[in-house]
Amino acid sequence: MTGTLSHLIVVPVLLPLATAALMLLLGEGRRPIKAMVNLLSTVTGLVLALYLLWQVQGAPSAFGVYLPGNWSVPFGIVLVLDRLSALMLVLTGCIGLASLLYALARWHQAGVYFHVLFQLQLMGLYGAFLTADLFNLFVFFEVLLAASYGLLLHGGGAPRVRAGLHYIAVNLVASLLFLIGVAVLYGVTGTLNMADIAVKLPLVPAGDGGLLHAGAAILAIAFLAKAALWPLNFWLPGTYGAASAPVAALFAILTKVGVYAVLRLWTLCFPADAGGSALFGSGALIWGGVLTLAFGAVGMLASQQLARFAAYSVIASSGTLVAAFGFGAPALAGGALFYLASSTLAGAALFLLVELLERARQVELGPEALDDGRDVLTTFTEAEPPPGINLDDEEEVLIGRAIPAALVFLGLTFTVCGLVVSGLPPLSGFVAKLAMLTALIDLQRPAAWTLFALLLLSGLMAATALLRIGMRHFWTAEVHASPRLRVVETLPIGLLLAVGLALVLNGEAALDYMQQTAISLHTPAAYIDAVFSVRPLPAAVPGGQP
Amino acid sequence: MEVVISLAIGVMAGSGVWLVLRPRTFQVLIGLSLLAYAINLFIFSVGSLALDKEPIVRAGVAATLENYTDPLPQSLVLTAIVIGFATTALFLVVLLALRGLSGGDHVDGEEERP
Numbered sequence: 001m002t003g004t005l006s007h008l009i010v011v012p013v014l015l016p017l018a019t020a021a022l023m024l025l026l027g028e029g030r031r032p033i034k035a036m037v038n039l040l041s042t043v044t045g046l047v048l049a050l051y052l053l054w055q056v057q058g059a060p061s062a063f064g065v066y067l068p069g070n071w072s073v074p075f076g077i078v079l080v081l082d083r084l085s086a087l088m089l090v091l092t093g094c095i096g097l098a099s100l101l102y103a104l105a106r107w108h109q110a111g112v113y114f115h116v117l118f119q120l121q122l123m124g125l126y127g128a129f130l131t132a133d134l135f136n137l138f139v140f141f142e143v144l145l146a147a148s149y150g151l152l153l154h155g156g157g158a159p160r161v162r163a164g165l166h167y168i169a170v171n172l173v174a175s176l177l178f179l180i181g182v183a184v185l186y187g188v189t190g191t192l193n194m195a196d197i198a199v200k201l202p203l204v205p206a207g208d209g210g211l212l213h214a215g216a217a218i219l220a221i222a223f224l225a226k227a228a229l230w231p232l233n234f235w236l237p238g239t240y241g242a243a244s245a246p247v248a249a250l251f252a253i254l255t256k257v258g259v260y261a262v263l264r265l266w267t268l269c270f271p272a273d274a275g276g277s278a279l280f281g282s283g284a285l286i287w288g289g290v291l292t293l294a295f296g297a298v299g300m301l302a303s304q305q306l307a308r309f310a311a312y313s314v315i316a317s318s319g320t321l322v323a324a325f326g327f328g329a330p331a332l333a334g335g336a337l338f339y340l341a342s343s344t345l346a347g348a349a350l351f352l353l354v355e356l357l358e359r360a361r362q363v364e365l366g367p368e369a370l371d372d373g374r375d376v377l378t379t380f381t382e383a384e385p386p387p388g389i390n391l392d393d394e395e396e397v398l399i400g401r402a403i404p405a406a407l408v409f410l411g412l413t414f415t416v417c418g419l420v421v422s423g424l425p426p427l428s429g430f431v432a433k434l435a436m437l438t439a440l441i442d443l444q445r446p447a448a449w450t451l452f453a454l455l456l457l458s459g460l461m462a463a464t465a466l467l468r469i470g471m472r473h474f475w476t477a478e479v480h481a482s483p484r485l486r487v488v489e490t491l492p493i494g495l496l497l498a499v500g501l502a503l504v505l506n507g508e509a510a511l512d513y514m515q516q517t518a519i520s521l522h523t524p525a526a527y528i529d530a531v532f533s534v535r536p537l538p539a540a541v542p543g544g545q546p
Numbered sequence: 547m548e549v550v551i552s553l554a555i556g557v558m559a560g561s562g563v564w565l566v567l568r569p570r571t572f573q574v575l576i577g578l579s580l581l582a583y584a585i586n587l588f589i590f591s592v593g594s595l596a597l598d599k600e601p602i603v604r605a606g607v608a609a610t611l612e613n614y615t616d617p618l619p620q621s622l623v624l625t626a627i628v629i630g631f632a633t634t635a636l637f638l639v640v641l642l643a644l645r646g647l648s649g650g651d652h653v654d655g656e657e658e659r660p
Contacts, residue, residue: 139625157647158648161643161647162647162648164640165644166653168636169653172633173566175629179589179626182622183585183588183622
């Protein structure tokens with residue numbers, strides 16, 4: 001990516017920022033305009049992310065490097081687009097679009113600044129995935145966290161405020177740890193550029209090795225608290241369970257930011273050929289991830305509500321990812337990246353489904369006045385029987401009790417989500433787990449066998465828990481009054497599952513992309529070369545032709 | 547000077563951790579502020595402490611760390627102060643909202659049962 005096109009790398013950050021500023025100028029009302037502007041910006045962001053992905057997927061070592069301030073490399077902030085960032089950008093775009101579409105049905109009316117906060121959240125996410133500067137990463141983390149504090153409180157109410165207080169306190173402490181880690185790393189290496197840190201690490205004198213490792217570990221704790229690694233994850237089920245449905249869906253990618261940061265910095269700074277610091281902390285990542293996966297699986301089995309189940313499935317997904325990345329094996333990391341995409345999409349869809357299913361239960365227990373319902377899916381039970389059909393003595397249609405379309409939709413999407421989350425064939429969760437299990441067999445280590453067994457066991461536990469929840473929601477009720485769903489609410493869930501389906505239909509290409517990504521992550525020399533080979537643009541000559 | 551700075555950081559960080567672990571929301575807020583101060587001082591001290599050295603280049607003096615102090619930690623501290631202040635203010639708002647909703651100042655919104 002050279003020339004004018006390289007400016008596109010910074011657009012995913014600037015576009016949401018400009019949109020948010022524009023919407024602030026629009027004042028507190030004018031919700032339809034804001035909704036349109038927000039939708040337009042989110043769709044543009046997704047299209048742009050897809051374009052950037054298409055740009056980097058061709059060559060094996062295609063990097064887009066952008067210097068926002070036009071300073072030469074170790075001194076100024078650098079944005080780097082590689083295959084991993086492009087993948088995360090597309091995931092963010094998909095989940096952002098889905099949760100926005102869902103919010104447009106009802107939730108965006110619950111607060112004044114929903115659209116502004118939503119765009120700032122996207123800006124923080126895009127920025128965190130693009131930046132290649134440690135302190136800039138901190139700033140983008142704070143942007144996305146500040147927006148998430150506001151979004152979590154969206155809708156109000158005591159449970160949300162209580163969960164919000166815990167969430168903010170935990171994340172403030174984690175941010176302080178982040179700062180300590182950054183400061184120590186700067187003190188040891190004298191630079192904040194990630195590629196430059198990777199270059200300087202082998203030059204650190206042996207006497208500073210302890211300080212360096214302590215700084216890296218403190219930094220990792222800050223990331224892992226966000227990635228919900230056990231025992232740093234007790235805030236997560238309450239927080240995600242209390243958030244409104246579209247916000248919880250968007251939060252499904254927030255934990256992945258922590259996983260991303262660990263993966264990026266760890267592969268860059270401690271590759272297998274780094275001498276004394278090679279694979280530093282690998283054991284902590286593996287066993288921390290394994291414990292997290294076990295904790296998440298038990299939590300899933302113990303959950304009585306679907307919202308808590310979804311939150312624990314996020315924890316289990318984080319644990320799987322951290323453990324798999326901790327081995328430092330490219331083949332395993334490739335499968336784990338596929339799992340990252342699949343589980344994030346399914347998790348977001350599950351959070352959106354939670355509210356619809358709860359509404360279906362409410363209808364059973366006693367219909368409440370819902371929306372005006374202009375966009376409801378057709379419900380066959382309410383329709384007049386067409387003329388010419390056999391009717392029985394009580395004038396009921398003789399072809400059996402019709403199943404309402406809305407219930408069919410809920411049942412089908414719930415099943416698909418369940419198959420992906422528990423990793424059963426034939427959907428993307430199965431492909432991801434199969435890729436990881438195959439790579440684990442090749443590793444031949446006790447830790448690998450533990451993760452192997454736990455992956456299978458957690459899938460069984462997730463399937464059991466989902467079966468129980470599904471039976472309670474779909475089978476136990478004697479008479480199903482049909483829940484009312486708006487088309488705009490069903491669309492995003494369908495969209496997320498369709499992306500997951502596309503992932504499995506193009507399984508070979510997708511898995512190949514993930515494997516290439518993992519290989520390039522574990523050979524950081526290409527990344528470092530790409531960053532250092534970029535030169536600032538020459539200054540325009542005063543009075544000359546630009 | 548190093549001893550004074552270290553003691554200041556240690557005392558503030560220690561008090562901050564203790565206060566953050568308290569059950570009252572206001573204590574948590576003050577604890578977070580103290581921790582933020584301690585960490586700001588820590589970042590500042592990372593750039594090596596020096597007397598009578600400024601971070602701005604003067605004409606005729608070579609731009610090395612022997613003649614100047616490192617300007618980068620100072621700019622990092624500035625950014626960290628601003629961000630820390632903003633998020634603490636946000637925490638204060640949520641604290642007041644929880645107090646209004648629950649009527650108490652316990653972090654869980656309700657007193658512990660004996």
